[in-house]
Amino acid sequence: MRLEDFMNKSISSWMREEGPHSDIVLSSRIRLARNFSDETFPMLASEEQLERIRETIETNYGNQTFQSYKNFSYVSMSDLTAVGKSVLIEKHLISPHLIKKQKRGSGVLISENEQVSMMVNEEDHLRIQLYFPGFQLHEALKEANAVDDWIESKIDYAFDETKGYLTACPTNVGTGMRASVMMHLPALTITKQLNRMVPAINQLGLVVRGIYGEGSGAVGNVFQISNQITLGKSETDIVEDLNSVVHQLVERERHTRSELMNNSKIQVEDRVFRSYGVLEHSRLIGSQEASTCISNVRLGIDLGIIKDVSQNILNELMVLTQPGCLQQYAKSALKPHERDQLRADIIRERLQLEN
Amino acid sequence: MQCQECEERQATLHFSQTINGEKKEIHVCEKCAKDKGYVTYPGEDMHTLHNLLAGLFNFDQESMKPTAQHEKLTLKKDLECPECSMTFTQFKKVGKFGCATCYETFSSHLDPIFRRVHSGNTKHNGKIPKRKGSNLHTKKQIETYKEQLQELIKREEFEEAAVIRDKIRALQADKEAGEES
Numbered sequence: 001m002r003l004e005d006f007m008n009k010s011i012s013s014w015m016r017e018e019g020p021h022s023d024i025v026l027s028s029r030i031r032l033a034r035n036f037s038d039e040t041f042p043m044l045a046s047e048e049q050l051e052r053i054r055e056t057i058e059t060n061y062g063n064q065t066f067q068s069y070k071n072f073s074y075v076s077m078s079d080l081t082a083v084g085k086s087v088l089i090e091k092h093l094i095s096p097h098l099i100k101k102q103k104r105g106s107g108v109l110i111s112e113n114e115q116v117s118m119m120v121n122e123e124d125h126l127r128i129q130l131y132f133p134g135f136q137l138h139e140a141l142k143e144a145n146a147v148d149d150w151i152e153s154k155i156d157y158a159f160d161e162t163k164g165y166l167t168a169c170p171t172n173v174g175t176g177m178r179a180s181v182m183m184h185l186p187a188l189t190i191t192k193q194l195n196r197m198v199p200a201i202n203q204l205g206l207v208v209r210g211i212y213g214e215g216s217g218a219v220g221n222v223f224q225i226s227n228q229i230t231l232g233k234s235e236t237d238i239v240e241d242l243n244s245v246v247h248q249l250v251e252r253e254r255h256t257r258s259e260l261m262n263n264s265k266i267q268v269e270d271r272v273f274r275s276y277g278v279l280e281h282s283r284l285i286g287s288q289e290a291s292t293c294i295s296n297v298r299l300g301i302d303l304g305i306i307k308d309v310s311q312n313i314l315n316e317l318m319v320l321t322q323p324g325c326l327q328q329y330a331k332s333a334l335k336p337h338e339r340d341q342l343r344a345d346i347i348r349e350r351l352q353l354e355n
Numbered sequence: 356m357q358c359q360e361c362e363e364r365q366a367t368l369h370f371s372q373t374i375n376g377e378k379k380e381i382h383v384c385e386k387c388a389k390d391k392g393y394v395t396y397p398g399e400d401m402h403t404l405h406n407l408l409a410g411l412f413n414f415d416q417e418s419m420k421p422t423a424q425h426e427k428l429t430l431k432k433d434l435e436c437p438e439c440s441m442t443f444t445q446f447k448k449v450g451k452f453g454c455a456t457c458y459e460t461f462s463s464h465l466d467p468i469f470r471r472v473h474s475g476n477t478k479h480n481g482k483i484p485k486r487k488g489s490n491l492h493t494k495k496q497i498e499t500y501k502e503q504l505q506e507l508i509k510r511e512e513f514e515e516a517a518v519i520r521d522k523i524r525a526l527q528a529d530k531e532a533g534e535e536s
Contacts, residue, residue, distance in 0.1 A: 040438065041439075041453055123451070158455035160458060161488075161491055163479055164480075169451050170469065231480075232475075232480055
C-alpha cells in the first residue's frame, strides 16, 4: 500500500481538520462513564451478562447513524489481532485497560469518522468518548451530551439522585465525565516551567499526564490535561475550569515561544534544524527519538523557522510511528530494530510528500 | 558471604528468624529470598493509581487497628452486597464497586471516601438522565421556582409571585400524578 493511502486509513478524519488554537492544542475530548441500571459492573459480571450488554449495544446502535456521526460499526475485541488492538489504542479509540482486562463481550462501537467511540465492557458497561480537533471543549461537551441522550433513549442508566451516574470506580461517580485536552508544550517543557506549574494545576482538581493516560510518561512534549473531580461540580463547571487553565497554558506557551525566539533564536533554530536533519536522513530511529524530533520540527513550523511543511505532521506522525501502526503498515509482526528502520523510512517518505 | 540456599550467589539479605524460641540466622541472595518466599515483593500493580486509591479507602478506625480481636469484629459485621455479593472489605481492597447496588449497601461508609477523592464533595450536581430522571427534573424545577418565589416575595412583586406559585402547583400536581400511575 502507498503511504498516502495508508495514512488516509490510519489517521482519523476528524484529526485532519483544523481547530481553534491547533498550533498548541491538538485535540479536546469528553469521556462519559455509563452503566446499565440492572446489570453487575463488568468486573464481576457473568459471561451471560456481559454478552447481554454487548448485544444490546450492538443491535441497537451498530450500523446506526446519529446526526453527523455516521455508520457506527461494532468491533469485537476477540476478532482482533494483537496488532489490530494496538492500532486502536494508538488512535485513542480504546484504552489499554480494555485489552489488559479483556472480558467476554468487550468491544468498541466507532463512528465512521472516528470522532465518537464507545467502549463496551471496559471498567464500566459503556465509555462514551468524543473528540474534537483543537481547543473546543464546550462543543465536545455539547455533542457528547447529545450522544449520551441518544444512548439513554433505549437504555436505563444506573443513576442515583444524590450520587449521580454510578460507576465502577469511585473516582468517576457523579458526572462520570472526564474532560481532557492534548497539548503540545515544547517551550514550557524546554524552559522547565511546566514542572513548576503542575502543583498549582493539581490544586484546581486537574491532572497533567502523558498522552496515553494514566501512568504514561510524556512523549514528544505532548501532555494531557484533565479533570480529576467528577462529583459535586456540574459538567459545565468542570469544563469551564479546565478551559480557563488551558487558556492560560496556551498564553504562557505562546509567550515563552516568542521569548525564546527573542533571546535564543539561534539555539532554537539549531534545535529545530538538527531534528529536521535527523528526520530527513536517519535510517533507523527509535520511537523516543522520533517523538522528540517531531516535536522540535513542529515547533519550527509553528515559529515559521521551517516553511512548506504542514502543521498536521505532528498529529500524523505521532500515530503513524507507533509500533502497532508500523506493523499494520508492514502487514507483519516486526522486531524492534525492524520497526526502527520502517519508522525512519515512513518519516522520510512523509516528509517527501511535502516537497 | 555465600547464599545458604543456592550456594552460588552472594548473600545480600541477612535476617534472623525465631521459631519456638529457637533463633536462626538466615543469609540469602535476593533471588532465593524471592523464590523461597522469605520476602515478598510488591508487584508492579502495587504502583497503579487504583492501588493507591484502594489504600486511601482504608480509612475507618476499626480496620486501622490490626489486633486480632478487632479483625474478628470487622469480619463479623462486614457488609455484603445482596446483588453482587461484594463485601466492604473486598471493595476497600480493589477500590471498585461490583454493581450499582453496592452504593446503597455501603452507603454509610462511602461519604468519607467521596470527600477524599472529590475534594470534599459528596453530592452530584450535574446532568440528570432524561428518561430515568424525569421526576428528578420536575423536583429540581420546583426547587428553582421556590427560590424565585422567595425572591419575588422579598421584593414584594406579588403579581409575578402568583404566576410562579401557579407553576409550582401545576408541577406538583404533575409529579403526584406521575407517582400514582
